[in-house]
Amino acid sequence: MSPKKKKVEELNKDSESEGKERYQTVRGMHDILPREEAYWKTIREIGYEISELHDFSFIETPILEPAGLFEEGIGEATDIVEKEMFSFKTRGGEVVVLRPEGTAPVMRSYIQNHLGHFASPLRVFYEGPMFRYERPQAGRYRQFHQWGFEIIGDGDPFYDVQIILVTINFLTALGIKGLKLKINTVGCRVCRPTYRKRLLQYYKTEKRGMCKDCIRRYDKNPLRLLDCKEKECEEIRKGAPIILDNLCQNCNAHFKETLELVESNNIDYEPNPHLVRGLDYYSRTVFEIASEGNPKLALAGGGRYDYLGEILGGRMIPAVGVSLGLERIIEYMKKENIAPRKRERKNVFFVAVGDEAKKRSLRLINTMRLASIRVLESVGKQSIKNQLRSADKTKSKLALILGQRECFEDSIILRNMESGEQETIPIEKMIEEIKKRLR
Numbered sequence: 001m002s003p004k005k006k007k008v009e010e011l012n013k014d015s016e017s018e019g020k021e022r023y024q025t026v027r028g029m030h031d032i033l034p035r036e037e038a039y040w041k042t043i044r045e046i047g048y049e050i051s052e053l054h055d056f057s058f059i060e061t062p063i064l065e066p067a068g069l070f071e072e073g074i075g076e077a078t079d080i081v082e083k084e085m086f087s088f089k090t091r092g093g094e095v096v097v098l099r100p101e102g103t104a105p106v107m108r109s110y111i112q113n114h115l116g117h118f119a120s121p122l123r124v125f126y127e128g129p130m131f132r133y134e135r136p137q138a139g140r141y142r143q144f145h146q147w148g149f150e151i152i153g154d155g156d157p158f159y160d161v162q163i164i165l166v167t168i169n170f171l172t173a174l175g176i177k178g179l180k181l182k183i184n185t186v187g188c189r190v191c192r193p194t195y196r197k198r199l200l201q202y203y204k205t206e207k208r209g210m211c212k213d214c215i216r217r218y219d220k221n222p223l224r225l226l227d228c229k230e231k232e233c234e235e236i237r238k239g240a241p242i243i244l245d246n247l248c249q250n251c252n253a254h255f256k257e258t259l260e261l262v263e264s265n266n267i268d269y270e271p272n273p274h275l276v277r278g279l280d281y282y283s284r285t286v287f288e289i290a291s292e293g294n295p296k297l298a299l300a301g302g303g304r305y306d307y308l309g310e311i312l313g314g315r316m317i318p319a320v321g322v323s324l325g326l327e328r329i330i331e332y333m334k335k336e337n338i339a340p341r342k343r344e345r346k347n348v349f350f351v352a353v354g355d356e357a358k359k360r361s362l363r364l365i366n367t368m369r370l371a372s373i374r375v376l377e378s379v380g381k382q383s384i385k386n387q388l389r390s391a392d393k394t395k396s397k398l399a400l401i402l403g404q405r406e407c408f409e410d411s412i413i414l415r416n417m418e419s420g421e422q423e424t425i426p427i428e429k430m431i432e433e434i435k436k437r438l439r
């Protein structure tokens with residue numbers, strides 16, 4: 001035996017004997033298992049309903065995108081681009097990344113496919129996995145799912161608040177209560193540079209007390225100094241100038257109107273002058289939504305990104321959007337005992353006894369499925385007793401039993417699982433009789 005083969009065999013032996021798996025999910029990534037199905041289905045069903053109700057159309061972009069899309073779009077000095085991208089070179093030499101977020105790809109698609117011609121503004125939603133090389137911890141993974149809404153082509157605060165409302169309506173429809181909006185503005189190209197200067201002036205004298213990350217941020221991305229979670233930096237932040245005192249007239253008016261709309265829609269909100277969010281493309285409105293059960297872990301975050309179109313395509317395209325973290329939402333629902341949607345699923349259980357019956361069963365089961373009858377089975381369990389036990393476990397109301405005699409007579413037994421009553425009917429009446437009983 002070759003040494004390589006021997007090693008593989010030994011490895012196999014080891015993993016079998018110790019009950020250990022040879023392969024596990026990559027760190028920070030997880031399987032979504034059948035027992036989670038009800039939550040994922042609920043989110044997706046409600047997500048689709050809410051999207052339709054609010055007139056958002058579906059869009060799906062590839063998971064791989066050119067690295068430049070995020071380097072330019074999100075910004076070189078952001079955490080995501082600096083240290084969180086899964087990037088690699090393809091065989092053809094292209095540098096690509098597993099998308100870390102959905103907004104830049106949607107804007108790329110908007111420009112590439114001239115989507116502005118179809119609606120103004122364009123309203124789209126997406127759902128899918130995102131990848132960030134972050135330090136895994138509660139509510140933070142390296143692969144996670146986001147549901148996003150984007151409104152592209154209009155700068156009016158009316159749309160900022162529509163984005164906030166669709167998010168709140170989505171979370172509320174899922175049964176999440178006590179939602180709180182944290183909102184701020186990060187200004188625009190006119191007022192942000194002045195504010196940035198003031199911020200740098202202030203922090204210059206505080207540098208000695210700042211954390212390592214903030215010393216780096218000071219040079220590269222000073223606005224991010226405001227949302228550092230380190231204790232010493234939070235203390236320094238208390239004396240920092242705030243953007244609201246430095247807004248230009250237009251940004252001031254935009255923020256004021258946004259807040260008026262937030263108030264008139266009875267949204268529970270709190271202005272937070274330190275909210276800047278991790279992505280560079282935001283302008284004016286930025287926000288996060290959390291629930292009172294866990295106010296520190298945002299379920300959704302978003303904002304306006306009026307310059308992204310220009311960065312990627314050469315012209316200004318006002319836009320606003322949000323993304324919701326689906327794993328976090330599910331974890332929250334579980335923690336707060338919010339049940340996923342229950343659906344009453346009527347099904348029949350098919351029992352086959354003997355080889356001939358088993359041979360015929362797949363065709364019969366398929367005939368029923370084509371007639372929209374949900375059929376469960378465990379024909380692999382040979383005995384009728386075991387199969388009926390499975391029927392009981394699945395809470396099926398009706399079992400269909402096909403034995404040797406029934407095969408011979410072209411009939412089938414219908415068994416009421418609650419009363420135990422049985423009746424033999426001709427096979428050609430099967431569909432009609434099942435439908436009658438399931439009604």
Ligand code: AMP
Nearest residue numbers: 139140141144298299300301323325328
């Ligand atoms: P962002 O794209 O960073 O604005 O995040 C929007 C939402 O996505 C957050 O509010 C979270 O709910 C979720 N999210 C962001 N990063 C992660 C992560 N690493 N793991 C799980 N959820 C995340």
